[in-house]
Amino acid sequence: MTKLFATRLALAATMMLLVTPAISAQQDDAAPPAPKPGKPINTGDVLSGELNAMKVRDVKNAGKRVAMYQITSEPRRLPAPNGLCNLETGPETFQLVTSSDAQAAQLKSFVGKEISVKVDEVACASDPGQMSEAVITKWSLIKKQ
Structure with missing residues (x-):
């Protein structure tokens, strides 16, 4: 046995x-194939995605909590010299910088919803306080018909 x-x-x-x-x-x-870089986004192009809001501490304003808005979209390639922002496919999160209280109020009503913005100025995130991979400093909201 x-x-x-x-x-x-x-x-x-x-x-x-x-x-x-x-x-x-x-x-x-x-092994999965290498991811392809996203399609390019240039000045004047439209970026669509879900709008998120986060509360962050403003370093310039004595640590006061302020709202920061972010669009989550498909990967996009930025124009030179920014390129892919040191990512394989390009950034997927884009911080919307508000230049006035009116812009912030406009975005507040769209949190959690799909929005589209016309991009006038975009760059890779470079400051330590930025929560997104890319920053859109000049933009305008596109109203859906």
Whole structure:
């Protein structure tokens, strides 16, 4: 009985040694293709996506909490010299910089909804306080028909 058990155990161990390299070779072959860079976004183009709002501390205003708005979209490539913002596919999150209280109030009503903005000025995020991969400093909201 012990001989039979030992024989079966040896057979199972041998099979595992033969099967393991074949399994790891199959896993290496199934590697996903490299992601393609997003389509370019230039001045005057329209960017659409879901609008998110976050409360951040304003360093210039004595740490006061202010709303920061962000659009999450498909990956987009920025014009030179910004390019892909050191990302493989380009940025997917775009911070909307509000230049007035009127712009902030305009965005507040669209939080959590799909919006479109016409991009007038865009760059990669560079300041430590920025929560997005790219920053749109000049923009205008496009109303849906």
